[in-house]
Structures are given as C-alpha cells and as structure tokens.
Amino acid sequence: MTESVLDYMTRLGRAARAASRVVASASTAQKNRALHAAAEALDAARAELTAANELDLAAGRANGLEPALLDRLALTPARIDGMIEGLRQVAALADPVGAIRDMSYRPSGIQVGKMRVPLGVIGIIYESRPNVTIDAASLCLKSGNATILRGGSEAIHSNRAIAACIQRGLAAAELPAAAVQVVETTDRAAVGALISMPEFVDVIVPRGGKGLIERISRDARVPVIKHLDGICHVYVDALAELPKAQAVAFNAKTYRYGICGAMETLLVDQAVAAAFLPAMEQMFTEKGVELRGCARTCALIQATPATEEDWSTEYLAPILSIRVVDGLEQAIEHINRYGSHHTDAIVTEHQGRARRFLAEVDSSSVMLNAPTCFADGFEYGLGAEIGISTDKLHARGPVGLEGLTCEKYVVIGDGQLRGQNA
Amino acid sequence: MTESVLDYMTRLGRAARAASRVVASASTAQKNRALHAAAEALDAARAELTAANELDLAAGRANGLEPALLDRLALTPARIDGMIEGLRQVAALADPVGAIRDMSYRPSGIQVGKMRVPLGVIGIIYESRPNVTIDAASLCLKSGNATILRGGSEAIHSNRAIAACIQRGLAAAELPAAAVQVVETTDRAAVGALISMPEFVDVIVPRGGKGLIERISRDARVPVIKHLDGICHVYVDALAELPKAQAVAFNAKTYRYGICGAMETLLVDQAVAAAFLPAMEQMFTEKGVELRGCARTCALIQATPATEEDWSTEYLAPILSIRVVDGLEQAIEHINRYGSHHTDAIVTEHQGRARRFLAEVDSSSVMLNAPTCFADGFEYGLGAEIGISTDKLHARGPVGLEGLTCEKYVVIGDGQLRGQNA
CATH class of the missing domain: 3.40.605.10 (Aldehyde Dehydrogenase; Chain A, domain 1)
Known part of the structure; x- marks a missing residue:
C-alpha cells in the first residue's frame, strides 16, 4: 500500500x-x-x-x-x-x-x-x-x-x-x-x-x-x-434438593469445558456438604474432572488442596475448585469477591434465600436452579449474540x-x- | 492530612x-x-x-x-x-x-x-x-x-x-x-x-x-x-404553520439563553424563508437577540454574516445563527454535521418529513413541533436529572x-x- x-x-x-x-x-x-x-x-x-x-x-x-x-x-x-x-x-x-x-x-x-x-x-x-x-x-x-x-x-x-x-x-x-x-x-x-x-x-x-x-x-x-473472564459459580444451598443440585452442578461444569459460562467453582453450604459432595466426587471423577478443594472439602472427598489463586482462575478445562461455605452470606461474598461478574447460580428451594442471591450477586446473569452454561444469546432468546458483556454500562450479559x-x-x-x- | x-x-x-x-x-x-x-x-x-x-x-x-x-x-x-x-x-x-x-x-x-x-x-x-x-x-x-x-x-x-x-x-x-x-x-x-x-x-x-x-x-x-455541548437546532419546514413555528423558535431561544437545550441555530426551508424570517427578525430584535445569518438569510433580514465557526458554536447567550436550507435533506445534514447530538427539532405538519427527521437526526432528543428548551429531566417526567448525556452507550438524553x-x-x-x- x-x-x-x-x-x-x-x-x-x-x-x-x-x-x-x-x-x-x-x-x-x-x-x-x-x-x-x-x-x-x-x-x-x-x-x-x-x-x-x-x-x-x-x-x-x-x-x-x-x-x-x-x-x-x-x-x-x-x-x-x-x-x-x-x-x-x-x-x-x-x-x-x-x-x-x-x-x-x-x-x-x-x-x-x-x-x-x-x-x-x-x-x-x-x-x-x-x-x-x-x-x-x-x-x-x-x-x-x-x-x-x-x-x-x-x-x-x-x-x-x-x-x-x-x-x-x-x-x-x-x-x-x-x-x-x-x-x-x-x-x-x-x-x-x-x-x-x-x-x-x-x-x-x-x-x-x-x-x-x-x-x-x-x-x-x-x-x-467486552467480557474478560467467565469465573462462574454454582452455590448449593442447605435447602437444595440434592439430586437436582447434582445434575445442575454436573451440567454446569461438563456441558462444555471451554465456554465462558462453564462453572469453575462449586460452593456448598456446610450443612449439606457431607450429603452432597461424595456423589458429586463420583460423577466428576468418572468424567475425568480434576477436583481442587478447600480444607473442609478435602476432609469429605478426595481433592487436591485449592490455593488462593484457584478461586480466581478460569480453567476452561476439566478442573473444578470446590469450597464449603458457612451459608448464603459467605457464598455471596465469595462470588462478588472472586467471580468475574459473568454468571452465577444458586440451587435451593428456599424462596427467601433465592430472592437474596438473585438480588445481591453482582453478575450479568444470576440463576436459580439452572446451570451457568445456559448463559448464551440463543438460550436467552436473543437469536444470536455478538458477545457477552460483563460491564455494567449499556449492555450486560x-x-x-x-x-x-x-x-x-x-x-x-x-x-x-x-x-x-x- | x-x-x-x-x-x-x-x-x-x-x-x-x-x-x-x-x-x-x-x-x-x-x-x-x-x-x-x-x-x-x-x-x-x-x-x-x-x-x-x-x-x-x-x-x-x-x-x-x-x-x-x-x-x-x-x-x-x-x-x-x-x-x-x-x-x-x-x-x-x-x-x-x-x-x-x-x-x-x-x-x-x-x-x-x-x-x-x-x-x-x-x-x-x-x-x-x-x-x-x-x-x-x-x-x-x-x-x-x-x-x-x-x-x-x-x-x-x-x-x-x-x-x-x-x-x-x-x-x-x-x-x-x-x-x-x-x-x-x-x-x-x-x-x-x-x-x-x-x-x-x-x-x-x-x-x-x-x-x-x-x-x-x-x-x-x-x-x-457526560455531555459537552448543546448546539441545538430548530428546522422550519416548508409545510410548517408559520405562527406556530415562530412561537416555537422564539421560545427555543429565549426561554433561557444559558441552558444546554437553548436553540443556537435556526434552519429555514428556502420555500418559506421570505414569509417566515421577517416576523422572526422583529421578535428577536425586540428581545435584544443578535442575529447572524447565511447569505440567503442576510438577503431577507438584517443580520451579521455568519462565519463557518458560528455553525458549531454554543453561544449560551442572546445570539442566534440562521441558515436558509434547500430542504429537509440539507437540514438533516447540517444538524448531523455541526450539531452536538443533544436536542434538535423540526416544525412541520408534513407527516412523512417529520417521520424522516425524527429517525435520521442523530441526537439524544429529537422533537416535532416543540421547542428544544423542553430537553430536561423534569419536563420528560424523570422527576429529576443528574445530567444530560449525548453519548450513545447506556443513557442518552x-x-x-x-x-x-x-x-x-x-x-x-x-x-x-x-x-x-x-
């Protein structure tokens, strides 16, 4: 030229x-x-x-x-x-x-x-x-x-x-x-x-x-x-129906590892962790997903100890970090601190806690009883998407x-x- | 400290x-x-x-x-x-x-x-x-x-x-x-x-x-x-009712000189310029508004010749630039080129030209048969405003x-x- x-x-x-x-x-x-x-x-x-x-x-x-x-x-x-x-x-x-x-x-x-x-x-x-x-x-x-x-x-x-x-x-x-x-x-x-x-x-x-x-x-x-990261969470509440929660969490991670809506961290209420995690461990292990957990997680299932860095890592791969939390409050805090404001889900039948999660989690999509991998323009009925925005001004999601x-x-x-x- | x-x-x-x-x-x-x-x-x-x-x-x-x-x-x-x-x-x-x-x-x-x-x-x-x-x-x-x-x-x-x-x-x-x-x-x-x-x-x-x-x-x-400028226009179309157009243009300029929605340039279709401008000249002159006009304007009324700079100036003062245009096309071109994408109005009874003006003028507020000084959060029913945005993303107007x-x-x-x- x-x-x-x-x-x-x-x-x-x-x-x-x-x-x-x-x-x-x-x-x-x-x-x-x-x-x-x-x-x-x-x-x-x-x-x-x-x-x-x-x-x-x-x-x-x-x-x-x-x-x-x-x-x-x-x-x-x-x-x-x-x-x-x-x-x-x-x-x-x-x-x-x-x-x-x-x-x-x-x-x-x-x-x-x-x-x-x-x-x-x-x-x-x-x-x-x-x-x-x-x-x-x-x-x-x-x-x-x-x-x-x-x-x-x-x-x-x-x-x-x-x-x-x-x-x-x-x-x-x-x-x-x-x-x-x-x-x-x-x-x-x-x-x-x-x-x-x-x-x-x-x-x-x-x-x-x-x-x-x-x-x-x-x-x-x-x-x-723009969006930079999709560090998406599923939080399993104490009042979740566990088989539903297991299916949602499994789908959120394994539908496709490489999409930005894939779950990267699973949060579990301590009240149901012992009942919930062993079955999840089996499903994920059979699928070949590597598990990294907090101390309470590692006390319940086989998992590599998670480092601080794991909580803010978008794996886009068959790796999952798991944290047992004290309850809703700590789950919301974790998501707003380590997440990327992309897509985060709660699994619960408790109306009040669902309402609080949906209002207080500061992400472009918040979900109840649905896997984060649904975050997609086609699935939302937009027909097509040019991208997913995690910014707050103008378009979000x-x-x-x-x-x-x-x-x-x-x-x-x-x-x-x-x-x-x- | x-x-x-x-x-x-x-x-x-x-x-x-x-x-x-x-x-x-x-x-x-x-x-x-x-x-x-x-x-x-x-x-x-x-x-x-x-x-x-x-x-x-x-x-x-x-x-x-x-x-x-x-x-x-x-x-x-x-x-x-x-x-x-x-x-x-x-x-x-x-x-x-x-x-x-x-x-x-x-x-x-x-x-x-x-x-x-x-x-x-x-x-x-x-x-x-x-x-x-x-x-x-x-x-x-x-x-x-x-x-x-x-x-x-x-x-x-x-x-x-x-x-x-x-x-x-x-x-x-x-x-x-x-x-x-x-x-x-x-x-x-x-x-x-x-x-x-x-x-x-x-x-x-x-x-x-x-x-x-x-x-x-x-x-x-x-x-x-943000908004930077309010270079607002009123365009008087060939099919405007002239007394209505005169009242709208006068109000757009004189309601308050210092607001961002004040008209700074008046555009007039050449077909009605001779019928429209002399009465306007009288109203503005009585009110003490200085007029600056294009060559065709100066041929019809007493006005200082406008310079190229006048078309892109926000006076915020009793000064008005006036341009006679060939018609709708040139009016829209003028506004999109010299305006500040704030607020622009057409005065006309012609439905098709009104429709085109409202669609094609690229401003945060477009108006039909209303003075630009209405651009205001209270007048629009927002209750109050934190500002007027001339950006396109997120809030506009x-x-x-x-x-x-x-x-x-x-x-x-x-x-x-x-x-x-x-």
Whole structure:
C-alpha cells in the first residue's frame, strides 16, 4: 500500500460513517434482502471459500500454528453451512430499529417517549475463527449499523473471500459497500487506529483471548463492549434438593469445558456438604474432572488442596475448585469477591434465600436452579449474540441486536411552549 | 492530612464499594427515610449552612471570583428551600431497583428476564453550585448507589455542611455513612485518583464547564456519563404553520439563553424563508437577540454574516445563527454535521418529513413541533436529572434514576439442563 495505515483506516472510518447513515434508515426488507443474498453468495462460492481457506491453513501450518488454532481456522463444509444458516436466522429476527415505546403525555402537553436507533459504526476485532466475520456483519447490519471488521492476519484470505460474499449481498439490496468493510491490511497498527477514531467509530467489540481484550480495553479511545473472564459459580444451598443440585452442578461444569459460562467453582453450604459432595466426587471423577478443594472439602472427598489463586482462575478445562461455605452470606461474598461478574447460580428451594442471591450477586446473569452454561444469546432468546458483556454500562450479559442499538428521546408537540402552559 | 491523597481516595473508594452492597439491597422505605431525615436536618441546620457558605463567599471575594460564580456559590434561603424540596421530590419518585421485566419461558424450560439493579459506586465531579451535592447524593441514594462527591474547592465549607446533614439522614435510616462521601481535600490530585479506580468506582458523572468535562473524559479509566455541548437546532419546514413555528423558535431561544437545550441555530426551508424570517427578525430584535445569518438569510433580514465557526458554536447567550436550507435533506445534514447530538427539532405538519427527521437526526432528543428548551429531566417526567448525556452507550438524553441503574439477566429454572431438553 502506498497510503499509510492511518490514512487507510481513516478512509475506512469516513466511509463507514457515511454508510451508517444509509444503513440506519434502510428498511427491514432491504436489510433482510442483503442477508439472504449474502447467504446465496456463500452457497455459490463454496469452492472459492475453501481455496482461500486453504491458503490460510497452509500458511498457518508453515508458521507452526497450534492444532487447536488450525482447527478454529478451518472452513469445513459444515461451517460454511453454519454461516449460511446463521445469515438466514438473523434475517428472521425482529428488527429492533425504530421501535418507539412509552410515549406519554406530560403536564405541558408534549408527548415524550423513546425510539430505538442503531449505534452507528461498530468496530469488531477478533481472532482466528473466520465465521465471526459473518456473525458480526449480519448482526450489525440487521441492527442498522455499519461495521469495520478486523480479523486475525492468519485468516486474512478466508475473511476476504467471506467479505466478497457479503459485498454481493449488499449490492443485491442496493446498500452501500462500506456498510461492511473488512480491514485488508494485516499491519497491527490498523487495530491501534480503529480503536482511536471516536469521530468514525461508536463502539468496539473485541472477541478473542483475554490478552487481546485487556489490551484493547486499556488503549481504546472508543467505548468497548467486552467480557474478560467467565469465573462462574454454582452455590448449593442447605435447602437444595440434592439430586437436582447434582445434575445442575454436573451440567454446569461438563456441558462444555471451554465456554465462558462453564462453572469453575462449586460452593456448598456446610450443612449439606457431607450429603452432597461424595456423589458429586463420583460423577466428576468418572468424567475425568480434576477436583481442587478447600480444607473442609478435602476432609469429605478426595481433592487436591485449592490455593488462593484457584478461586480466581478460569480453567476452561476439566478442573473444578470446590469450597464449603458457612451459608448464603459467605457464598455471596465469595462470588462478588472472586467471580468475574459473568454468571452465577444458586440451587435451593428456599424462596427467601433465592430472592437474596438473585438480588445481591453482582453478575450479568444470576440463576436459580439452572446451570451457568445456559448463559448464551440463543438460550436467552436473543437469536444470536455478538458477545457477552460483563460491564455494567449499556449492555450486560449476552449482547444481541438490542445491545447494538440505543434509545433516543422523541418529543412530539403541537406548538407547546416551555414556561407558558398550565 | 498525613496520608497521601492517593491513599485517602483509595480509602474512600474501598468504603464506598462496601457501602454500595448495603445500599443496593436497602428497602425503598429505608432509602426514603434517609432522604426525609436529611431534608429535616437541612431545615434544622439553616444557620450552620449559611455560616459555612459565608466562609466560602468571603474566600471567593478575597480570591476575586467573578460575580456570576459568586452568585452560583451562594446558599440563599430560597436555595436551601430548594434543596429540602428536592430531597422530598426524590423520595416521592418510584424506586427503580429490583424491577423485573419480560420474564418469559424459553424452549429449554428456563425462564429468562431482566432485573434492574444499581450501578454500584458513582463519582460526581462538579463545580461551584453546592446544591449539586444534594441533587447528586439523593438521586444516587434513591437508585441504590454509593456516591463519592468531589465539589469545587471554592465551595468546600458549604459542601461539608451539606454533607453533615446527609450523614444525619443516613444515620437516621441506619444506612452506612460511606453511602455518601464528600471528598474533604481540595487537592486536585483527588480528581485524578477518583477517575482512575475502576475497582472502586463504576461510573463518573462530571458536571460543569466544557473544559472540565473534556479533561475528565480524556483521562478517566472509568466510564463517564457526560455531555459537552448543546448546539441545538430548530428546522422550519416548508409545510410548517408559520405562527406556530415562530412561537416555537422564539421560545427555543429565549426561554433561557444559558441552558444546554437553548436553540443556537435556526434552519429555514428556502420555500418559506421570505414569509417566515421577517416576523422572526422583529421578535428577536425586540428581545435584544443578535442575529447572524447565511447569505440567503442576510438577503431577507438584517443580520451579521455568519462565519463557518458560528455553525458549531454554543453561544449560551442572546445570539442566534440562521441558515436558509434547500430542504429537509440539507437540514438533516447540517444538524448531523455541526450539531452536538443533544436536542434538535423540526416544525412541520408534513407527516412523512417529520417521520424522516425524527429517525435520521442523530441526537439524544429529537422533537416535532416543540421547542428544544423542553430537553430536561423534569419536563420528560424523570422527576429529576443528574445530567444530560449525548453519548450513545447506556443513557442518552436526560439521565434520571433509571440512567443510574442497569439491568442484569435473571434466569429461573427447576433443574433444567443444557443440551438435554427437547
């Protein structure tokens, strides 16, 4: 490139800002037309996508990329099917844009309410999985936003091929090409530029490892929707039905070890620990889950002594820390201190304690008699998610179309004046 | 003080975080008891408040503070009445905390909904008006948040005296003293510390001049709820009823020159400019408002030629810039380019153009046939406001109790498991 990375990113940003005005006022039908056309383009471009992906895979192998990363990078026929299906699902979701709520008359005679509108331009920064290109682009487009996508350099050919299909979709619906832009350079300075243009970019959504997200959050001059860790807890109360509690705790850990909603620490009321833990030990041991426990846990079952560090570790692996607590109070304290404000559950039949847990645990999702692995946009009925936010401002928990929009006030009068009405 | 400012602020932060857990689960009755008791304490402490305020006023006079600032600093009996009344009004507002909405069953059998909860700890940084201490403390307390208040050094005695009354209120309701803390040092490093403690402070609300807010937004490591400018527009469409449009435009400018919702630029469709502007010129000239116009404006009425800078200036004074535009398209372009995304209005009877204006103007409040000066928490029915946000994430427009809270997900099951249900 003869232009500098900064100039290039500024050009992308300016084009995105202009396109965002058009996409913001595009009709639902027009946006859906683009999504369906992109799905057809993907279906027609399978050979093209596979060839592009082969370039990335070959380069990855040559660069000694780990097998797990190579696997994430691979665009298998099933994953292409998944992208096509994803586009159709997003097209089927209700359009949040333009919804007006709570219009009510004020004493002055004006009507005041709120209208849901797109955020504007969304920058997505992500790592190897090329299917994120489709997920992110489709959710942003459906919610009326323009997007700038910055995937990992290891997936650049795949992302370009996917972007070409999205472009065909946009063209078919007569939407501007700059509504979805893929950063074409692998220069790292592009990320720095993307997160420092508040005049062109309204929000950044980083998806990837904790290191990436921490770096971006620290350096960004644009708001960031993010989550860092999922250190999720299940607390088994003295009044839990134990078989239910065992099933919930087992599912919370073993549904999938690698998801952010997986339970990392099990808390048990001391009153039921002796009755509850041995059966759990058997289930987890049979499944190959390593157990690390506090002193009271180790007195009841076979477990490695847990260190202080265990309580604040997101294993994302078949390892579980277990702590016996004095009761609800200590469980809430433990979660608010060591947790990551992601998702935490209580298992109990005691109404009062359930109510207190749900109110006082300071996490983006709080659950009663349900495993933490349910923390997911599909399971919550959002249709799809762009990520899970553990921040408190704006979106909290799984972020779907609504989290990619905001509400502005709408005031309707008929010539009412301030300070001059009864 | 023997401890460093950083240690002092850390101590305040840690105490606020601990208190925030208590305030978050305080009952509505308990919070209201504190607000009413604080109102009684203010009423009983009038002499004390006046004496403390006299110290600040004397120091201000000695330091050559401008008369306008001295006026803002003064705690007159009427202003003390206002603070007492404000506390009672906030007590009368509905408590947003704990409200659960949209609980619905998912195919898996779990119920998913959202619960409104406090943000946690709110830092308020403000300038001379001591009554902000009461406004901010009462809104934060009612919404279940702990607050750290950092007023201007010129109001330190007044703020301390007010804080003492708030403390009496908290004590009467058996709420922790650290629920509302006033920073006792006038050292500027305290601000730097307050905006750099994400572990103790969840959001910063700066109130004051543009310089203060820009500085804080730039340096903060904590999210900021803010607005910088109120460059508000009224656009008079070709299908406006002219007497209505004239009354709206006049009120938008002259209700009060110094509020952020005051109109700074009047846009007029060229089709009605000749019929509309001369009467406006007469009204504004009689009122002493200086007019600055584009070339087409100056051809129709007496006005100083407007410079490019005028379009992006918030006068907060009896000065108005006027531009004749080709139509709706150009009006929207002008507003999105030169405006500050605060509040903008269209005057028209044309349904289609009204609809387009409301959808496409990218401002925190958009208005139809109403003057921009209505942009205000009381007028919108929020009861009170902590500020007006022109940001897009989280709260947008006037920020009341709801803007000081967020929603977390609540999931209720009865032992449902993921991946194992029909």
